[in-house]
Amino acid sequence: MRMRHVAMLCSLALAILSIGAVVYPGLNFGIDFKGGILVEVRTPGPADLAQMRTRLNELGLGDVALQEFGEPTDVLIRIARQMGGEEEQQAAVRVVQAALDELVDGEVSYRRTEFVGPKVSEELLRDGVLAIVLSLVAVLIYIWFRFEWQ
Missing domain, CATH: 3.30.70.380 (Ferrodoxin-fold anticodon-binding domain)
Structure with a gap:
């Protein structure tokens, strides 16, 4: 229990570093x-x-x-x-x-x-982001139900 705050700070720092690593150089789109x-x-x-x-x-x-x-x-x-x-x-x-x-x-x-063309590219990007968001929502719903019913 006493290491709880240290673990949370480490997790937060790693999450911020991960987001920064994606944002800073930018994504290299093909x-x-x-x-x-x-x-x-x-x-x-x-x-x-x-x-x-x-x-x-x-x-x-x-x-x-x-x-x-x-x-x-x-x-x-x-x-x-x-x-x-x-x-x-x-x-x-x-x-x-x-x-x-x-x-x-x-x-x-x-x-x-x-x-x-740029129109096809725009559609692929939008659909890719939508797929990621929907999968994250599905995982969160699964975790929510899984730990509620234990």
Whole structure:
């Protein structure tokens, strides 16, 4: 009982530090929440991600993330949303395709290209926050009933 206050202060301090750790640097939202371009490519041989990343960063398109998935020849490229409308997004895709064709001697096959707009991003963020809030409410209700009926 005498350590109760110390334990409560420690819990409060950890809770405040946790919230501060999320708020201070801010959340790093991915393409699904910020909007952007997703390009899935297949190269003839194993992809050299470092070389591809260097070349795509030289294009000045903002954040560009590359990820190998499945086979060593499959690469998923995420590009930050470009300022402007749909035409600017398509222009960015054409620039990326030209750079990759030049880098891999034109033997790249483009399997999928998706544009994630700000409206979709806003809906995903809202639905994600709603899901978290509802799950917290459900847990609190469970705890409330569980300890009331003991």
